[in-house]
Amino acid sequence: MNAREILREHIAKTASLTDEQFDYCFEHFEPQSFKKGQVLIAEGDRVDAEYFVISGCLKSFFVNDEIKMYILQFAMPTWWTSDYNALYTKSRASINVDCITDAEVLSLSNASREKLCRDIHQLEYFFRWRTNKGYVATQKRLLSLMNNDAKKRYEELLELYPQLYNLVPKHLIAAYLGVSRETLSRLYNAH
Amino acid sequence: MNAREILREHIAKTASLTDEQFDYCFEHFEPQSFKKGQVLIAEGDRVDAEYFVISGCLKSFFVNDEIKMYILQFAMPTWWTSDYNALYTKSRASINVDCITDAEVLSLSNASREKLCRDIHQLEYFFRWRTNKGYVATQKRLLSLMNNDAKKRYEELLELYPQLYNLVPKHLIAAYLGVSRETLSRLYNAH
Numbered sequence: 001m002n003a004r005e006i007l008r009e010h011i012a013k014t015a016s017l018t019d020e021q022f023d024y025c026f027e028h029f030e031p032q033s034f035k036k037g038q039v040l041i042a043e044g045d046r047v048d049a050e051y052f053v054i055s056g057c058l059k060s061f062f063v064n065d066e067i068k069m070y071i072l073q074f075a076m077p078t079w080w081t082s083d084y085n086a087l088y089t090k091s092r093a094s095i096n097v098d099c100i101t102d103a104e105v106l107s108l109s110n111a112s113r114e115k116l117c118r119d120i121h122q123l124e125y126f127f128r129w130r131t132n133k134g135y136v137a138t139q140k141r142l143l144s145l146m147n148n149d150a151k152k153r154y155e156e157l158l159e160l161y162p163q164l165y166n167l168v169p170k171h172l173i174a175a176y177l178g179v180s181r182e183t184l185s186r187l188y189n190a191h
Numbered sequence: 192m193n194a195r196e197i198l199r200e201h202i203a204k205t206a207s208l209t210d211e212q213f214d215y216c217f218e219h220f221e222p223q224s225f226k227k228g229q230v231l232i233a234e235g236d237r238v239d240a241e242y243f244v245i246s247g248c249l250k251s252f253f254v255n256d257e258i259k260m261y262i263l264q265f266a267m268p269t270w271w272t273s274d275y276n277a278l279y280t281k282s283r284a285s286i287n288v289d290c291i292t293d294a295e296v297l298s299l300s301n302a303s304r305e306k307l308c309r310d311i312h313q314l315e316y317f318f319r320w321r322t323n324k325g326y327v328a329t330q331k332r333l334l335s336l337m338n339n340d341a342k343k344r345y346e347e348l349l350e351l352y353p354q355l356y357n358l359v360p361k362h363l364i365a366a367y368l369g370v371s372r373e374t375l376s377r378l379y380n381a382h
Binding site for chain 1 (some may be wrong): 253255259261263275276279280285286308309312315316318319322323324325326327329330331332333334336337338369
């Protein structure tokens, strides 16, 4: 499937668009290709777009004063990523987004998303449910971080992203779980 | 202000409704009063509604196998609360919602919210932005839990809910921060 078909199928899971409506919608997305390691958003940037992943894998993360990295999200094909706090509140980026592998994305600007939502009620519905799902997933992760030990969180991660172990270096998985690489090795070998 | 005016003002901050549209919208909300300690949602329940708080203070929380309580959210006037995971995915409640003080809420069923969003495009816009804000707030809290120590999280909590310290028993604040009451006392006295 090409980028257009992937987006079409993704939206169709939630909302019904006519061919005309989808054509109009798709015009607002910009295809972009990135190399492994390339940065889409760096802390301090103005953030004007969100990214729908077509291929490859991205990560959103932040690095604290002690140079420790925390991973907020891995973004696989058909996932969306950005610094949503910065995007929605028009503040500067407080996190980073970069590419774990070569990646193709469809970029959608803030202004275009709002225009599409105004013009096509079904797209407003789509984006409402897109965020509803993101909200629930983030809340689940918060509960898990408060309550579950590293072993349980590791199992949840594999459930959420079954293909992750082949795609992503181990130190990044450790940074998602908030554990050391040594702890991760123990969990990995016990699994 | 009465419940109707509070909801009207709350929606008007995000979306423009005509008087007629708001009247139609308001018909779908059901006023409910609860006493301190009363339970709106218990783990295992079917969840069919979300609650817009008019007065009082609610909490959403869960209790793990070791009877340790974690607080996900305090809900003050003009905040919304429910078990959104259960509400959106039509699964059983995995958290609880109850009243810290006597409370008045406006209850909105899942079916009514979807109907309102279908019938009035501006309400779909309102609920999209309501969730966008909730998503960003939850993501911030997740980052904070990963990176910040209890002292920093305590300061963030006071910033988010300035009136909290007078309203809410200290052991509940400790349960929100994920610290013991003794640690909270130290933070409180240092403040």
